[in-house]
Amino acid sequence: xxxxxxxxxxxxxxxxxxxxxxxxxxxxxxxxxxxxxxxxxxxxxxxxxxxxxxxxxxxxxxxxxxxxxxxxxxxxxxxxxxxxxxxxxxxxxxxxxxxxxxxxxxxxxxxxxxxxx
Numbered sequence: 001x002x003x004x005x006x007x008x009x010x011x012x013x014x015x016x017x018x019x020x021x022x023x024x025x026x027x028x029x030x031x032x033x034x035x036x037x038x039x040x041x042x043x044x045x046x047x048x049x050x051x052x053x054x055x056x057x058x059x060x061x062x063x064x065x066x067x068x069x070x071x072x073x074x075x076x077x078x079x080x081x082x083x084x085x086x087x088x089x090x091x092x093x094x095x096x097x098x099x100x101x102x103x104x105x106x107x108x109x110x111x112x113x114x115x116x117x
Contacts, residue, residue: 011096018091029093030103037071037102039078051085053078071102075109083114092117
């Protein structure tokens with residue numbers, strides 16, 4: 001049997017726990033690299049992406065801001081786009097990332113801007 005990486009184990013464990021609990025909500029998933037961050041709101045029943053935001057979009061790429069500020073900005077944009085599509089209840093899937101730093105700032109910004117999870 002192949003030994004799994006700790007990040008992959010954490011990701012699988014988090015997803016399993018979240019899918020058992022939340023069945024009437026959409027999933028907010030976060031992916032980040034060393035420079036950029038992106039997020040999506042996904043409908044798991046239909047398996048489609050409803051809303052997305054990324055720091056590599058044209059208008060955001062031109063701005064020179066710190067990484068934490070990018071996370072806050074992406075959180076505001078994603079929340080605004082979600083509310084336009086009448087999405088208010090979601091669950092937060094941080095994937096393989098620990099809940100601190102940019103991921104935590106992103107989640108708190110979503111909460112401030114009207115998403116409930």
